[in-house]
Amino acid sequence: MFCHPPLHRTLVRLAALVTTLVLLTAAPTLVVSPAQAREDTGSDTRTASKVPVRFSVATLNLMKGMRVPGMRHDIGRVISGDASVIGFQERLFSRPALRASLPKSWTLLMPKGPTGTDDNPIAFDKDVWELEKTWSALLTGRTWRRQTGQVAHDQYGVVAVLRHRRTGHTIRAVSFHLPNHLHNRRTGGPNYHNMAGVRAMWRMADRLRDLRKGTRPEHQFVAMCDCNVTENRDLTDDLVKGRITRPLRLETNYSGRKGGSGIDYVMAERSSEFRIDSFEMYRRLVTDHPGIVATFRRVG
Structure with a gap:
């Protein structure tokens, strides 16, 4: 067609x-x-509210002879304050008992070694933190017995480098215990009647400053201690304020609520993206010390 x-x-x-x-x-x-x-x-639409901007660290001194129910009660109290890291002092009972007192998601760092290496262990929530490194640090080779002031075994602190799984923030945490009968509360200075304990404290403070100097710039130095120095009577440069917190530029519960917390402290380096925002004290515990929980918040 x-x-x-x-x-x-x-x-x-x-x-x-x-x-x-x-x-x-x-x-x-x-x-x-x-x-x-x-x-x-290349954009990220996650809101700031979905990314954690805080974490909490606790210090807890354990009373000699505590059993699992008592430790579980006290640990539960400080965990209720959102603590995901706990520095213990005076661990004087069995390893299995302390491990059994922790929730299943937690792990306990108690390095094995000479007597004293595991007196001040650190526990942390594995769901919140990832362990990068841990060790026991000798703080002084000559020290005291808790009640008599006589020379006893070497004193160690437990150190842990922990990275927050969500934020990536990394801390170098150390748990330690200073000598007893260290503080003359009348003068506000050292108790020179226990000169061996005072000198041991000075050696320990020097070692803590070394641990801080060895911390990588991007990591935050955090310490938990039974310091045996009453905060509102620490009046000289020879005790905790003058030998540890001021030289290392640490913020502590010295600046917390009125009345202080006695002798137990959480300390943290100020020059970090996370700063201590608040402290909580838990006094109704089985142990004879308060549990201190410090909450860190992202600056800005």
Whole structure:
């Protein structure tokens, strides 16, 4: 059949258009998810409220002879304050008992070694923190007996480098115990009647400063201690304020609520993206010390 030339050109164009539409319909459809779109554009739509901007660290001195129910009660109290790291002092009962007192998601760092290496262990929640390194640090080779002031075994602190799983923030935490009968509360200075204990404290403070100097710049130095120095009577440069907190620029519960907390402290380096925002004291415990929980919040 003969077609008029203009009509023939129109039919050819229509056929080409139909062929193109058929090919487009048959091609696979590429579906891009919102997450892929964010990755492609390099944008992150996570809100600040979904990223943790705080964590809590506790110090807890254990009374000699405590059993599992008592330790479990006291640990539960400080964990109720959102503590995900606990520095213990005076661990004087069995290792299995202390491990059994912790929740299942927690792990306990008690290095084995000479007498004293495991007196001040650190526990942390594995769901919150990842362990990078741990060791026991000799703080003084000559020290005291807790009640008599006589020379006893070497004193160690337990050190742990922990990285927060969500924020990536890393802390170098150390748990330690200073000598008893160290503080003359009348003068506010050292108790020179226990000169051996005072000198041991000075050696320990020097070693703690070394541990701080060895901390990587991007890590935050955090310490938990039974310091045996009453905070509102620490009036000289020879005790905790003058030998530890001021030289290392640490903030502590010295600046917490009125009345202080006695002799137990959480200390932390100020020059960090996380600063101590508040302290809570838990006094109704089986042990004879308060549990101190310090909450850290991201600056800004």
